[in-house]
Amino acid sequence: MLKRGVCIVEDNKDLREAMSMMIQFTQDYYLIQSFENAEMALREIPNLDVDAVLMDINLPGDNGIDCVAKLKKLCPKTLFLMCTSYEDEDKIFKSLEAGASGYILKTEGPAKIINALDDLFDGGSPMSGSIARKVVASFSKMESQNKLTENLTAREREILDLIAKGQINKEVASALEISTGTVKKHVQNIYEKLHVNTRVEAVNLYLNRT
Known part of the structure; x- marks a missing residue:
């Protein structure tokens, strides 16, 4: 050899x-x-x-x-x-x-x-x-996170995309032509679906950066 x-x-x-x-x-x-x-x-x-x-x-x-x-x-x-x-x-x-x-x-x-x-x-x-x-645990965690994000609606994904770009609720509302109250309600729904408490946690999980 x-x-x-x-x-x-x-x-x-x-x-x-x-x-x-x-x-x-x-x-x-x-x-x-x-x-x-x-x-x-x-x-x-x-x-x-x-x-x-x-x-x-x-x-x-x-x-x-x-x-x-x-x-x-x-x-x-x-x-x-x-x-x-x-x-x-x-x-x-x-x-x-x-x-x-x-x-x-x-x-x-x-x-x-x-x-x-x-x-x-x-x-x-x-x-x-x-x-x-x-490595196995990390992939398992990613799979679990993916299942959570699959539960998001199209509108919730739009809002998260804008939040990920640094936009505040008022800017998100303006971009999507909806009220800030509606944005807040969507954000709260996002928190519940992703099991998080902050915008940073939501964005990190959504972008698979955790």
Whole structure:
């Protein structure tokens, strides 16, 4: 089997060296180069024949998510595996949107990281168990929110669209040629249907930003 070339982007020197040794001790992979920041990685990786990159998120300067987004455009065939300590949904989804194919926690240990690389090249999207559960929970939440917004009438959607643009009730009433009292009644109905208490919450849920 042909060995796959791997690069590592990790600012912690001890961890970077440990991960480098981890790659060097495998039969299926070899270390091409390791980098301590995104700037070095962006400068060098496009000129190397890299099959996969292990990418940290919390880097000095550009973070790992921005680095992946930039490198993916320059190296579309290269696979990116986020290897980090962060478990929050925002970073998970931003990493996947940037072009990462997997997301694994450093605490999983060397064996799991190597297994994740194997999974990447088998066409999978490896994730730590806790990360996968967060992704599933997030999609479940989005599905629930979508069901709530489906209950809105066409008029209520019109009003929310205008509120999302920053318009106050008086401006909404003028735009739709209805009274402010009618707008207030619609807004109250929107709150009840979406199970929210404020305009910001209503708009965020409507736009799927929560």
